[in-house]
Amino acid sequence: QPTNGFDQSYRDSSKRKRVMVIGGDGYCGWATALHLSKKNYEVAIVDNLIRRTFDLQLGLDSLTPIASIHDRVSRWKSLTGKNIELYIGDICDFEFFSAAFKSFEPDTVVHFGEQRSAPYSMMDRPRALFTQSNNVIGTLNVLFAIKEFNEDCHMVKLGTMGEYGTPNIDIEEGYITITHNGRTDTLPYPKQANSFYHLSKVHDSNNIHFSCKTWGIRATDLNQGVVYGVRTDETDMHEELCNRLDYDGVFGTALNRFCVQAAVGHPLTVYGKGGQTRGYLDIRDTVQCMELAIANPAKPGEFRVFNQFTEQFSVRDLATLVSKAGEKLGIDVKTITVPNPVSKMRSTITMLSALSLSRLHLMAHIFITSYLYFLDNVACCFAENVDWVRICPSKSLKKCKARPKLAQ
Amino acid sequence: QPTNGFDQSYRDSSKRKRVMVIGGDGYCGWATALHLSKKNYEVAIVDNLIRRTFDLQLGLDSLTPIASIHDRVSRWKSLTGKNIELYIGDICDFEFFSAAFKSFEPDTVVHFGEQRSAPYSMMDRPRALFTQSNNVIGTLNVLFAIKEFNEDCHMVKLGTMGEYGTPNIDIEEGYITITHNGRTDTLPYPKQANSFYHLSKVHDSNNIHFSCKTWGIRATDLNQGVVYGVRTDETDMHEELCNRLDYDGVFGTALNRFCVQAAVGHPLTVYGKGGQTRGYLDIRDTVQCMELAIANPAKPGEFRVFNQFTEQFSVRDLATLVSKAGEKLGIDVKTITVPNPVSKMRSTITMLSALSLSRLHLMAHIFITSYLYFLDNVACCFAENVDWVRICPSKSLKKCKARPKLAQ
Ligand SMILES: NC(=O)c1ccc[n+]([C@@H]2O[C@H](COP(=O)([O-])OP(=O)(O)OC[C@H]3O[C@@H](n4cnc5c(N)ncnc54)[C@H](O)[C@@H]3O)[C@@H](O)[C@H]2O)c1
Numbered sequence: 001q002p003t004n005g006f007d008q009s010y011r012d013s014s015k016r017k018r019v020m021v022i023g024g025d026g027y028c029g030w031a032t033a034l035h036l037s038k039k040n041y042e043v044a045i046v047d048n049l050i051r052r053t054f055d056l057q058l059g060l061d062s063l064t065p066i067a068s069i070h071d072r073v074s075r076w077k078s079l080t081g082k083n084i085e086l087y088i089g090d091i092c093d094f095e096f097f098s099a100a101f102k103s104f105e106p107d108t109v110v111h112f113g114e115q116r117s118a119p120y121s122m123m124d125r126p127r128a129l130f131t132q133s134n135n136v137i138g139t140l141n142v143l144f145a146i147k148e149f150n151e152d153c154h155m156v157k158l159g160t161m162g163e164y165g166t167p168n169i170d171i172e173e174g175y176i177t178i179t180h181n182g183r184t185d186t187l188p189y190p191k192q193a194n195s196f197y198h199l200s201k202v203h204d205s206n207n208i209h210f211s212c213k214t215w216g217i218r219a220t221d222l223n224q225g226v227v228y229g230v231r232t233d234e235t236d237m238h239e240e241l242c243n244r245l246d247y248d249g250v251f252g253t254a255l256n257r258f259c260v261q262a263a264v265g266h267p268l269t270v271y272g273k274g275g276q277t278r279g280y281l282d283i284r285d286t287v288q289c290m291e292l293a294i295a296n297p298a299k300p301g302e303f304r305v306f307n308q309f310t311e312q313f314s315v316r317d318l319a320t321l322v323s324k325a326g327e328k329l330g331i332d333v334k335t336i337t338v339p340n341p342v343s344k345m346r347s348t349i350t351m352l353s354a355l356s357l358s359r360l361h362l363m364a365h366i367f368i369t370s371y372l373y374f375l376d377n378v379a380c381c382f383a384e385n386v387d388w389v390r391i392c393p394s395k396s397l398k399k400c401k402a403r404p405k406l407a408q
Numbered sequence: 409q410p411t412n413g414f415d416q417s418y419r420d421s422s423k424r425k426r427v428m429v430i431g432g433d434g435y436c437g438w439a440t441a442l443h444l445s446k447k448n449y450e451v452a453i454v455d456n457l458i459r460r461t462f463d464l465q466l467g468l469d470s471l472t473p474i475a476s477i478h479d480r481v482s483r484w485k486s487l488t489g490k491n492i493e494l495y496i497g498d499i500c501d502f503e504f505f506s507a508a509f510k511s512f513e514p515d516t517v518v519h520f521g522e523q524r525s526a527p528y529s530m531m532d533r534p535r536a537l538f539t540q541s542n543n544v545i546g547t548l549n550v551l552f553a554i555k556e557f558n559e560d561c562h563m564v565k566l567g568t569m570g571e572y573g574t575p576n577i578d579i580e581e582g583y584i585t586i587t588h589n590g591r592t593d594t595l596p597y598p599k600q601a602n603s604f605y606h607l608s609k610v611h612d613s614n615n616i617h618f619s620c621k622t623w624g625i626r627a628t629d630l631n632q633g634v635v636y637g638v639r640t641d642e643t644d645m646h647e648e649l650c651n652r653l654d655y656d657g658v659f660g661t662a663l664n665r666f667c668v669q670a671a672v673g674h675p676l677t678v679y680g681k682g683g684q685t686r687g688y689l690d691i692r693d694t695v696q697c698m699e700l701a702i703a704n705p706a707k708p709g710e711f712r713v714f715n716q717f718t719e720q721f722s723v724r725d726l727a728t729l730v731s732k733a734g735e736k737l738g739i740d741v742k743t744i745t746v747p748n749p750v751s752k753m754r755s756t757i758t759m760l761s762a763l764s765l766s767r768l769h770l771m772a773h774i775f776i777t778s779y780l781y782f783l784d785n786v787a788c789c790f791a792e793n794v795d796w797v798r799i800c801p802s803k804s805l806k807k808c809k810a811r812p813k814l815a816q
């Protein structure tokens with residue numbers, strides 16, 4: 001039975017100190033790796049840099065200039081004296097991944113390392129298949145490595161709130177208690193994913209849940225909301241540590257796109273009616289949540305699910321809040337509606353449950369303050385980097401010649 | 409909303425006549441292909457013969473001698489004058505599969521073509537990954553081919569009752585209506601798969617459901633119970649048309665194993681408590697159900713789910729019924745309990761719903777009569793072929809050197 005409970009024997013966080021961050025060159029992973037390193041964890045980054053390859057293939061780039069992973073890690077070392085181990089390779093390659101795992105001996109694996117763009121997964125058949133294959137095979141390899149080399153290793157997996165879809169009932173944390181024809185059971189919350197990418201996350205969750213029950217693995221599935229922001233205390237320490245910020249139609253996400261649109265005077269593009277409720281969180285809260293999940297691991301055999309977000313809004317409400325933030329900074333922000341390129345979603349206001357985070361005493365950033373800070377920063381420092389083609393919603397994404405290979 | 413309804417414009421089955429049977433060299437597919445051909449459908453078989461390769465690799469074989477797919481199809485033609493098109497290749501290879509699809513122009517695809525053994529999928533990491541990759545990528549390719557070449561083509565997919573797991577509430581057909589915190593919705597029935605194979609079926613169901621909603625595809629997911637028997641009217645016509653019958657610990661399924669065990673005087677091996685309720689059906693009913701599903705297709709955009717079985721029993725009850733059938737034939741049948749090699753399942757008696765089949769007026773075979781017929785046939789004709797090593801439960805399956813490649 002899921003308890004969202006914490007294994008008391010590990011409350012002393014000095015017991016879990018070696019964290020392997022898969023996807024640690026990406027948006028969430030890089031910020032997390034630095035935060036953990038700052039807090040005296042031994043950190044390794046595993047990444048095959050495929051995300052940077054997608055930028056090259058699709059003619060996209062981060063708004064903020066980012067250094068190579070080698071320069072990033074080197075700069076961190078010279079500023080702090082702390083080492084971050086680098087393993088450059090594909091986790092779908094078990095020979096590579098098992099060697100990295102055996103070499104670094106993590107007690108925790110944080111798995112960010114997936115193809116996470118819904119529009120990318122919907123561009124064409126090869127990209128849909130790549131997304132599912134990369135994500136599902138990668139996650140299976142992590143599970144098998146844990147089983148084979150250290151079954152006590154805690155897996156912290158990034159899921160997504162999008163796995164739940166838009167049901168007409170409240171969304172709970174991973175499980176729901178159902179009474180049917182006179183009997184009752186607590187079962188996995190039904191999933192209704194909205195793209196081949198979101199489906200891959202559902203496949204992952206199902207595979208991990210089974211592995212916990214069957215092999216006694218400890219795993220936490222973080223169904224994270226949409227992350228916004230770009231700065232953290234650690235990335236602020238030097239320009240070479242700067243995190244990426246995506247605002248294009250493929251990899252850009254709602255609030256980041258709105259921020260860049262507002263900063264340059266482009267109207268906020270709201271897809272469809274914009275009525276759907278979603279959860280959001282500042283990247284400074286992402287990294288806090290990661291540390292809380294690591295320091296309070298799941299129990300052996302437990303498939304623990306957290307809905308990881310700090311506030312919930314409809315997209316239309318967000319556009320209004322962004323406009324207000326703009327006003328405070330003297331920016332006139334307009335909104336326009338465009339057809340939803342991915343798929344039709346029902347416009348329902350749903351209560352999203354994120355009880356576990358309050359139990360962990362997360363000190364969350366307040367949206368309106370955070371967002372002001374974010375918008376101000378982007379508007380003053382990066383507005384001139386904006387590519388006006390990328391800022392528009394992607395109507396029809398041009399096919400590229402370079403096709404990703406399926407996981408071997 | 410799912411209706412388990414039938415598209416009235418296609419009640420006249422002469423409108424859907426071209427059926428592509430993927431996995432048509434296998435146990436269910438071969439019987440189905442012949443049955444459809446006998447009923448004047450134009451039939452194509454698509455198969456890469458990987459199932460036969462597994463036999464070679466693991467040192468297994470069908471109890472009944474089977475001809476090559478080429479001899480099978482050739483014999484059918486000389487007996488009936490009917491052609492069955494043969495496409496030998498891997499559906500994970502889209503170049504091959506799209507050429508077959510464009511060449512044959514099916515209006516219905518029946519998809520049996522997967523790695524369907526739970527024990528096989530649990531042998532080791534490469535086989536677990538192969539199972540998921542082969543099954544998920546194959547199904548995605550079928551969906552994309554339908555979308556690209558004939559979006560009106562009806563996909564009849566073999567799922568499995570095992571997707572539901574063993575919940576403490578009644579199992580419905582694919583969907584469940586939930587009232588929660590004052591609101592109600594009909595959502596996909598929560599899945600709790602029990603092996604990497606069963607998980608791959610859950611991934612398939614989720615992928616197909618999304619494709620129906622997004623692309624307007626017509627699909628029927630047949631969550632089939634455990635099939636037993638070996639003879640159908642068509643396979644009876646000649647020994648070269650004989651179907652395979654597996655009784656080993658990897659590919660043999662409950663009732664087929666019990667039948668062979670009983671026929672040779674080996675005790676029936678019941679895994680664990682044997683209390684779990686499962687659905688069963690005679691292979692002569694499988695082929696009828698396939699035709700009913702084809703002649704009454706799902707509507708465009710509908711993800712229709714049938715629980716395909718005719719009777720439900722606990723495994724322990726089955727052992728008792730098999731013993732009784734044995735008695736009638738003068739065979740003394742004993743039962744022994746062995747630990748469950750795949751995983752622990754809760755022993756709950758659950759009502760399984762299979763309402764749709766009765767609406768389709770399936771003329772089901774009665775278990776006790778069918779089973780007597782089956783046991784008698786096996787005992788008198790094939791008992792001497794039995795390999796006594798294969799008949800035992802597989803405690804630890806020997807690793808083979810030949811490793812399957814993941815889907816490209
Ligand atoms: N950004 C968000 O708003 C958000 C919200 C919810 C959940 N998430 C989840 O968090 C995770 C990280 O998101 P992100 O925004 O940092 O994505 P990102 O694309 O910036 O980072 C992912 C990283 O993983 C790497 N990677 C991908 N496949 C790999 C493989 N097979 N082997 C090795 N490395 C591989 C990429 O190169 C990249 O550096 C994803 O799983 C995503 O689903 C993100």
Ligand SMILES: NC(=O)c1ccc[n+]([C@@H]2O[C@H](COP(=O)([O-])OP(=O)(O)OC[C@H]3O[C@@H](n4cnc5c(N)ncnc54)[C@H](O)[C@@H]3O)[C@@H](O)[C@H]2O)c1
Pocket residue numbers: 430431432433434435436437454455456457458459460497498499500519520521522523524542546566567568569631632633634635636661
């Ligand atoms: N046998 C049962 O009791 C039972 C019960 C419920 C559901 N099912 C389902 O029915 C389907 C068929 O079962 P079966 O017992 O006939 O299995 P089977 O193994 O006898 O037949 C499967 C066939 O598919 C082919 N195949 C597999 N992967 C392929 C690929 N990538 N490309 C082309 N061909 C491929 C194999 O070579 C084989 O001939 C499976 O999906 C199974 O899950 C079977």
